[in-house]
Amino acid sequence: xxxTELLGEVAPDLARLERYMADYLENPExxxxxxxxxxxxAGGKRLRPALVFLAAKFHxxxxxxxxxxxxxxxxxxxxxxxxxxxxxxxxxRRGWPTVNSRWGNKVSVLVGDHLFATAVDIIAKSSSNETIxxxxxxxxxxxxxxIQQTNAAWRLDLTQxxxxxxxxxxxxxxxxxxxxxxxxxxxxPDELSHQLERxxxxxxxxxxxxxxxxxxxxxxxxxxxxxxxxxxSGVLTLPVIYALRHxxxxxxxxxxxxxxxxxxxQLQDALEVVRKSGGVDYTLxxxxxxxxxxxxxxxxxxxxxxxxxxxxxADFMANRPV
Amino acid sequence: xxxTELLGEVAPDLARLERYMADYLENPExxxxxxxxxxxxAGGKRLRPALVFLAAKFHxxxxxxxxxxxxxxxxxxxxxxxxxxxxxxxxxRRGWPTVNSRWGNKVSVLVGDHLFATAVDIIAKSSSNETIxxxxxxxxxxxxxxIQQTNAAWRLDLTQxxxxxxxxxxxxxxxxxxxxxxxxxxxxPDELSHQLERxxxxxxxxxxxxxxxxxxxxxxxxxxxxxxxxxxSGVLTLPVIYALRHxxxxxxxxxxxxxxxxxxxQLQDALEVVRKSGGVDYTLxxxxxxxxxxxxxxxxxxxxxxxxxxxxxADFMANRPV
Numbered sequence: 001x002x003x004t005e006l007l008g009e010v011a012p013d014l015a016r017l018e019r020y021m022a023d024y025l026e027n028p029e030x031x032x033x034x035x036x037x038x039x040x041x042a043g044g045k046r047l048r049p050a051l052v053f054l055a056a057k058f059h060x061x062x063x064x065x066x067x068x069x070x071x072x073x074x075x076x077x078x079x080x081x082x083x084x085x086x087x088x089x090x091x092x093r094r095g096w097p098t099v100n101s102r103w104g105n106k107v108s109v110l111v112g113d114h115l116f117a118t119a120v121d122i123i124a125k126s127s128s129n130e131t132i133x134x135x136x137x138x139x140x141x142x143x144x145x146x147i148q149q150t151n152a153a154w155r156l157d158l159t160q161x162x163x164x165x166x167x168x169x170x171x172x173x174x175x176x177x178x179x180x181x182x183x184x185x186x187x188x189p190d191e192l193s194h195q196l197e198r199x200x201x202x203x204x205x206x207x208x209x210x211x212x213x214x215x216x217x218x219x220x221x222x223x224x225x226x227x228x229x230x231x232x233s234g235v236l237t238l239p240v241i242y243a244l245r246h247x248x249x250x251x252x253x254x255x256x257x258x259x260x261x262x263x264x265x266q267l268q269d270a271l272e273v274v275r276k277s278g279g280v281d282y283t284l285x286x287x288x289x290x291x292x293x294x295x296x297x298x299x300x301x302x303x304x305x306x307x308x309x310x311x312x313x314a315d316f317m318a319n320r321p322v
Numbered sequence: 323x324x325x326t327e328l329l330g331e332v333a334p335d336l337a338r339l340e341r342y343m344a345d346y347l348e349n350p351e352x353x354x355x356x357x358x359x360x361x362x363x364a365g366g367k368r369l370r371p372a373l374v375f376l377a378a379k380f381h382x383x384x385x386x387x388x389x390x391x392x393x394x395x396x397x398x399x400x401x402x403x404x405x406x407x408x409x410x411x412x413x414x415r416r417g418w419p420t421v422n423s424r425w426g427n428k429v430s431v432l433v434g435d436h437l438f439a440t441a442v443d444i445i446a447k448s449s450s451n452e453t454i455x456x457x458x459x460x461x462x463x464x465x466x467x468x469i470q471q472t473n474a475a476w477r478l479d480l481t482q483x484x485x486x487x488x489x490x491x492x493x494x495x496x497x498x499x500x501x502x503x504x505x506x507x508x509x510x511p512d513e514l515s516h517q518l519e520r521x522x523x524x525x526x527x528x529x530x531x532x533x534x535x536x537x538x539x540x541x542x543x544x545x546x547x548x549x550x551x552x553x554x555s556g557v558l559t560l561p562v563i564y565a566l567r568h569x570x571x572x573x574x575x576x577x578x579x580x581x582x583x584x585x586x587x588q589l590q591d592a593l594e595v596v597r598k599s600g601g602v603d604y605t606l607x608x609x610x611x612x613x614x615x616x617x618x619x620x621x622x623x624x625x626x627x628x629x630x631x632x633x634x635x636a637d638f639m640a641n642r643p644v
Contacts, residue, residue, distance in 0.1 A: 029469050031472075032465065083435060087428045105409065107469065109431060110409075110465045111465075112431075112435075113434075113438070113461060113465050114462055116435070116439075116461075118458075120442050120455075121454075121462070124458065127451075129449075129451065132451075133442075133443050136439045136442040136443040136446065139436075139438075140436055140439045143432045146432050147354045147429065147432060148351065150353075
């Protein structure tokens with residue numbers, strides 16, 4: 001399923017969003033303009049803005065209020081990606097050169113700050129302080145998740161619960177917040193906003209699990225990221241945690257991870273142990289459970305075509321090829 | 323003059339601010355808490371919060387409204403410093419180890435993001451969207467100033483006007499905004515808020531010029547930063563720009579800068595040319611003119627002891643030892 005198909009009725013507003021975001025990055029400093037537009041031009045599914053739009057469909061859908069927030073959450077997301085790529089010294093993302101590989105770390109750190117400040121400015125332009133605080137707190141959760149990930153690097157005793165807490169913080173909370181603010185802006189009642197927030201959170205957990213699975217068995221040409229990048233940098237995800245408990249070759253895998261450096265042969269070796277362990281299927285099963293939970297949240301929502309679209313997004317999370 | 327003396331009547335509220343900020347950085351993740359508290363514990367003059375407080379003294383001074391904003395501007399300032407130190411690979415600031423030297427670049431980038439998001443959260447808690455937007459725009463100006471500085475590195479044709487534009491963006495706008503938001507929160511009329519904003523801006527220009535002079539003729543033990551750090555990294559400040567135009571040894575200086583790398587002897591050589599050129603006195607003179615302009619802004623303010631304190635702060639800018 002193509003993204004425009006998947007996102008159904010909000011696809012036209014997402015198309016408008018591209019223009020709106022680009023206009024907002026106009027800047028008298030050419031380097032700042034070019035380097036900020038770069039991650040926007042790299043594309044992306046715009047899932048977070050889509051969730052803002054879709055969550056607002058069940059009450060008053062006012063595009064002029066929603067557009068700045070949809071742009072704001074995407075700018076915030078872009079800011080975290082640009083800073084991530086500095087931290088990870090990544091040279092490509094989605095098959096595109098990263099900002100740091102084109103303009104260096106200095107400009108990248110500044111571009112991330114610029115995108116974040118622009119997000120705050122644009123959101124404050126049209127929204128209540130509640131929306132701003134909710135999203136600022138979300139950024140703090142993303143940071144907290146990243147710090148947990150750093151602390152847990154190479155730790156063979158990492159548990160599934162710790163993994164789920166981490167991906168909740170670094171990915172799922174933000175998805176939840178996008179749904180939450182969309183619903184609030186539309187004037188939805190508290191209970192509905194809460195259900196949509198939970199939907200976003202659960203869908204976000206499944207999204208991150210799928211991302212982690214793709215790092216084990218995806219193809220670089222599909223994901224735009226080198227396969228095995230997580231394990232190579234010590235980030236142990238659920239398929240690996242599972243393999244470290246249940247694989248017949250778990251001691252071999254632990255030994256490879258303990259060495260803290262992989263040549264290509266060793267990396268393929270480690271990935272093979274994980275693939276054979278059943279850890280991928282286990283993770284996909286768990287992701288499906290989160291998707292089912294998320295879909296159940298939609299049951300009591302008012303009847304509206306957006307319900308079907310949200311349903312399709314949830315399904316997509318556990319089945320996406322990229 | 324000691325800082326507490328200088329800051330007069332707002333010294334007690336600044337003391338309360340220290341506690342308030344530390345409490346706000348409580349965090350379940352120990353690394354995030356420690357690394358965020360670290361730049362706070364490094365101290366600092368808290369000039370920006372002091373300006374927020376002082377600018378509010380001429381109308382309704384409501385500490386419970388001002389405190390979150392005073393904390394917010396200092397967190398924002400700290401965020402830019404932490405990211406600066408990553409960019410510059412600095413190992414000390416104010417004589418303290420930097421966050422990056424203690425926890426590495428990854429944690430530092432995240433801590434900067436965390437401080438910025440915390441600032442936004444805390445400001446949105448108590449203030450209008452206007453305040454948030456004003457400060458977010460300011461962060462964008464700081465970024466723009468930093469980008470200009472990067473683009474102008476090692477450029478012998480840098481002009482005084484370009485230098486003044488740059489320090490306006492990277493330092494003075496923020497000082498101006500602190501005065502502006504303090505005045506607005508107190509309910510001051512537009513004209514008064516505007517005069518105070520200009521005061522802050524002009525004082526900020528003088529502050530940065532003084533900072534740049536100290537990098538030429540300060541003592542490392544006073545400033546906590548290695549002397550000559552600017553010129554060594556290609557950042558040409560007004561004393562250097564002056565020397566490149568007016569020194570008898572300007573060709574020698576240009577040659578040293580053109581080599582783009584200094585050993586210690588060459589650095590001392592370059593600093594000596596700048597010191598002898600009269601560039602330091604020229605810069606101090608210009609800073610004094612900005613201070614005088616700033617002080618003239620205070621004339622029409624209502625009579626209040628805060629006026630004297632602001633006057634003293636302006637004087638301090640052009641005479642501070644550190």
